[in-house]
Amino acid sequence: MKVSPPQVWRNKKIMYKLTASKCEVCGYISFPYSHYCTRCGSKNVKKVELSGKGTLLSFTVSYQARDGYEKGLPNIIGLIKLDEGIEIVAPIVDADLEKLKEGMKVEATLRRVYTDSYNGLIQYGLKFRVAEE
Amino acid sequence: MEVFVNASSMIPIDRYYEYDIYDLVVEAYKNLEGEFDIDTKNINLIVVANAYSQRMNNISLIAPKIAERIGMPNIPTLRVENADASGASALFTAVSMIKSGIAKSVLVIGVEKQSDYPSKYLNEALSSTLNEYEYYNGVTPHSLAALLMRQYMKKYNVDKEYFANWAIKMHQNATENPFAYLKFSVDLNTVINSQIISDPLRLFDIGARADGASILLLSNKKDDNSAKIEKIAVTQAKYDFSPSLPSIRLLRNQLEIKRDSVALDIHDSYSIIAAMMLEELGIFEAGKSLYSLGDLPINLSGGLKARGYPGGASAIYQVAEAHMQILGKFKGKKANVDNYLVVSSDDLGMISYGFKLSR
Numbered sequence: 001m002k003v004s005p006p007q008v009w010r011n012k013k014i015m016y017k018l019t020a021s022k023c024e025v026c027g028y029i030s031f032p033y034s035h036y037c038t039r040c041g042s043k044n045v046k047k048v049e050l051s052g053k054g055t056l057l058s059f060t061v062s063y064q065a066r067d068g069y070e071k072g073l074p075n076i077i078g079l080i081k082l083d084e085g086i087e088i089v090a091p092i093v094d095a096d097l098e099k100l101k102e103g104m105k106v107e108a109t110l111r112r113v114y115t116d117s118y119n120g121l122i123q124y125g126l127k128f129r130v131a132e133e
Numbered sequence: 134m135e136v137f138v139n140a141s142s143m144i145p146i147d148r149y150y151e152y153d154i155y156d157l158v159v160e161a162y163k164n165l166e167g168e169f170d171i172d173t174k175n176i177n178l179i180v181v182a183n184a185y186s187q188r189m190n191n192i193s194l195i196a197p198k199i200a201e202r203i204g205m206p207n208i209p210t211l212r213v214e215n216a217d218a219s220g221a222s223a224l225f226t227a228v229s230m231i232k233s234g235i236a237k238s239v240l241v242i243g244v245e246k247q248s249d250y251p252s253k254y255l256n257e258a259l260s261s262t263l264n265e266y267e268y269y270n271g272v273t274p275h276s277l278a279a280l281l282m283r284q285y286m287k288k289y290n291v292d293k294e295y296f297a298n299w300a301i302k303m304h305q306n307a308t309e310n311p312f313a314y315l316k317f318s319v320d321l322n323t324v325i326n327s328q329i330i331s332d333p334l335r336l337f338d339i340g341a342r343a344d345g346a347s348i349l350l351l352s353n354k355k356d357d358n359s360a361k362i363e364k365i366a367v368t369q370a371k372y373d374f375s376p377s378l379p380s381i382r383l384l385r386n387q388l389e390i391k392r393d394s395v396a397l398d399i400h401d402s403y404s405i406i407a408a409m410m411l412e413e414l415g416i417f418e419a420g421k422s423l424y425s426l427g428d429l430p431i432n433l434s435g436g437l438k439a440r441g442y443p444g445g446a447s448a449i450y451q452v453a454e455a456h457m458q459i460l461g462k463f464k465g466k467k468a469n470v471d472n473y474l475v476v477s478s479d480d481l482g483m484i485s486y487g488f489k490l491s492r
Contacts, residue, residue, distance in 0.1 A: 011265060011269060014265055014266050014269075015266070015269055015270075031266065032264055032265050032266050057284075057374070058280055058283050058284060058287075058374075059280075060276050060279035060280055060283065060331045060332055060333075060334070061329075061331065061332050062273060062275065062276045062279070062330070062331040063328075063329060063330060063331065064252075064253075064256055064273050064275050064276070064330055064331060065252070065253040065256065066253055066256045066257045066260055066271055066273060067253050067254050067256075067257040068257070068271075069271035070253065072271065075271065077272055077276040077279075077280070077331070079280045079284075079374055087373075087374055088266070089267055089272055089276070089277060089280065090266070090267075090270060090272075091270050091271065091272070113269060113270060113271065114271070123269065125266075125269055125270055127270065
């Protein structure tokens with residue numbers, strides 16, 4: 001899988017910071033960031049950085065490979081309600097599947113996402129883990 | 134301005150290792166010429182529905198190349214891409230061209246070739262439909278469908294056997310369809326013990342992707358083989374994990390669905406999407422649709438599950454089957470109705486179309 005340094009650089013606010021937009025009209029939070037509200041269409045939005053803290057609503061264990069993502073299989077994909085109120089879908093890491101439960105508190109953690117071994121490039125990004133008490 | 138489907142054809146969905154993407158169209162076009170009298174001089178435009186040829190087949194500018202291969206090198210072309218809703222969007226485009234007076238007769242070609250590479254490459258292409266965060270983090274549409282399924286199971290207290298009803302019915306329908314990819318029946322044990330893809334989603338909860346090509350000839354003139362396109366509705370709204378498919382609920386408001394007098398074909402990319410579509414359309418009560426299938430004429434071809442899932446060509450297959458059903462020429466299970474409703478969307482129901490056809 002190829003890694004494009006300009007793409008990684010442009011995506012840093014999504015992959016490293018969970019940057020979203022909050023609509024000043026309807027209050028909706030759009031993630032990833034959008035210049036226009038993805039619910040009401042207003043351009044009156046402000047940039048917000050999400051806390052990366054939330055609650056695990058549900059999860060699935062995926063056995064489906066994608067090119068470049070084979071090494072992490074099987075992987076846990078969680079449906080997370082962030083403390084700011086929006087729901088996102090994200091990988092869950094460091095989890096003991098036997099102990100993972102819906103309703104657990106989770107937090108974002110920076111991890112390797114994939115590697116372009118031919119060109120020696122690595123894409124990092126924010127995944128989620130069970131929050132420390 | 135009225136618009137009619139005057140001819141339709143398809144090839145069986147399959148893994149065609151000996152055919153390239155152009156060969157698939159040529160075979161479908163031979164079938165069209167074999168069944169109908171096609172006057173190519175009257176065709177003003179060719180619209181190609183295709184979702185993944187740039188990623189899966191390394192082909193751009195596919196529409197004019199297809200026109201050359203079927204002997205119409207000088208007829209203008211365009212390609213429509215809206216992932217698995219490409220076929221529906223192409224049909225919407227073609228009908229709009231005729232209604233506007235820009236064209237009088239349009240050939241709509243749906244084609245997809247998904248079997249040339251191992252599935253991890255196809256999954257990569259399909260995942261490009263997700264948002265940037267999900268895409269770069271390795272999420273697949275299958276996992277999103279699995280999460281929708283799990284939310285639905287919790288909300289309505291149903292188990293995997295509930296979802297198996299869809300696969301069992303679709304495979305039963307497909308046994309009679311010579312154009313189906315998976316022409317075999319399945320029992321409950323086979324379905325609920327099939328390979329886990331992204332739990333609780335199993336292999337038999339997923340539309341069977343393979344290669345296919347299907348063609349419609351649209352015109353503003355009625356002839357003996359016409360089915361009229363009575364109505365087109367199009368809506369767009371993202372799914373949510375409540376779970377719901379608001380785009381389908383919005384379609385319901387635009388389409389007056391009379392359950393007793395219409396045959397229905399829906400975009401059953403996953404068994405969970407089939408259940409949610411049937412409920413959002415108001416056909417069945419929420420949480421009970423897959424217990425209620427009975428003898429209602431739904432997806433008589435076998436659906437994406439068993440007829441097969443030809444990506445961006447899906448809606449062209451659906452409407453071709455509806456046209457054949459209305460003419461009484463469909464070679465599989467017959468609906469014996471004069472009205473057909475086709476509902477098509479992308480994989481997870483973000484952009485949705487309803488097409489009403491009548492004799």
